[in-house]
Amino acid sequence: MNKEDYFIQQFTNQTKLIGDDAAVVGNMVYSQDAFFENVHFQREWMSLKQIATKSMLVNISDAIAMNAKPLYALLTVAIPKDFSTSDLRKLANGFKKVAKDYGIKIIGGDTISNEKLDISITIISKSQNPIYRSGVKIDDLVCYTGDLGSCKKDLKKALKGKKIASKSKLIKPKLKGDFFYDISKYVNASLDISDGLFFELERLSKASKVDFEFFDKISSDIGTSGEEYEMLFTFSKKNLEKIMQSAKKHNVSLNIFAKAIKGSYKTDAKNHHF
């Protein structure tokens, strides 16, 4: 078990709320994700606006995975001492643009002076019908949106000091909120792919106590590509057609790659950023 998981485990006896992309209390859904320099990104890879944008999107992705509509955000931003006011405006504009796009109000947070740019965001969302990781049923079809693999490739490039295209999903995740809210009533379990498909499948397996029968072999380039922020979800076969129709309507490609069976699934893939 890695240290992050060990630390989280210290709290899981205390509450059953830990373990999904977000915590549900009544109709409210709370998620908090860190986006730290040299942990989740390097400053050379992205503009400040892109950094702020991605930090918001990865948090909104958690809300979408829970079938929750984000309403409010708290931003804690640790700002490097050498930032100019122009830098601060660029950063703020990134946060504000995403907030506007998603109808989110930025209601507070904290700002401090630090060595590096470390962002921690809390998103407060609402859901009438939250979707959990624990909802997989035997025989469910297992599916992810979009294409996986490009983020791993781009991450490799970035780590070698090469420039990444601004349209890369590593720079700006392509969230599938409209599609996912549309099909949410047909979905049994979901989470977003932040640490790679194989790793997320292990999480799904743990939460739902199921194994997966793969229809085709999935290469490690696809299965271990993190930072994708595609949706991974399961549903009953009887809802396949409705889900396909919605995917077509929203121009989202679907990859139905496995079905849920009895057992448990483990991967050797590691949960790491870089």
Added chain:
Amino acid sequence: MNKEDYFIQQFTNQTKLIGDDAAVVGNMVYSQDAFFENVHFQREWMSLKQIATKSMLVNISDAIAMNAKPLYALLTVAIPKDFSTSDLRKLANGFKKVAKDYGIKIIGGDTISNEKLDISITIISKSQNPIYRSGVKIDDLVCYTGDLGSCKKDLKKALKGKKIASKSKLIKPKLKGDFFYDISKYVNASLDISDGLFFELERLSKASKVDFEFFDKISSDIGTSGEEYEMLFTFSKKNLEKIMQSAKKHNVSLNIFAKAIKGSYKTDAKNHHF
């Protein structure tokens, strides 16, 4: 204007919710505070349990200042790579102890591997009657709890590499929740003293558009001592007796040091941690 304030100002046109110790949405009160290594503390000063404890208490202090009861916490913890599982347990125990003492459920958050120990906490609270910084009325008496000054002294000692007593408020703030909830109906405006009395008075002045007439000169050792987490609040003279009675009951010392007058108050004191 310092960079932190400049950054916050980028968001204040967007929402009126920013500017208090916490944001109020309906009955819910949300606060998020960072507690970062080498910004708010050095690891040599405190045990891991003390660090976790203080990071929780400074956040709970925000809730108390708003007259809100903390219910839930989200913890984002960036963990240094060299931490052992024993270190992680000590840290977790600090969080859990405070959570238990205050009846708070830890419902989620994020853990990442980092160079230094950086903690960011969101506290979700409830209040039927939140108190704001903007509520000061002309002729209000202005008051702080406890004694100010020791944190500045202890901070100086710590920065010189000297050991600080574990009972120091710099190690463990002495929150006045029971007292403050008790008198909340008599309080017009409040905030906690995290950056020093003079600095907090400027915040109060800005929010309420008032100046303060001091009854006695306050020394800079008292007025610029940060990290105190005492309550600063104002109230109508007619409630003085009830507040004094409650203070006696809760064994809290009160310092009524000024009254609110027309005008505006500015200090030369700087908002800085160390």
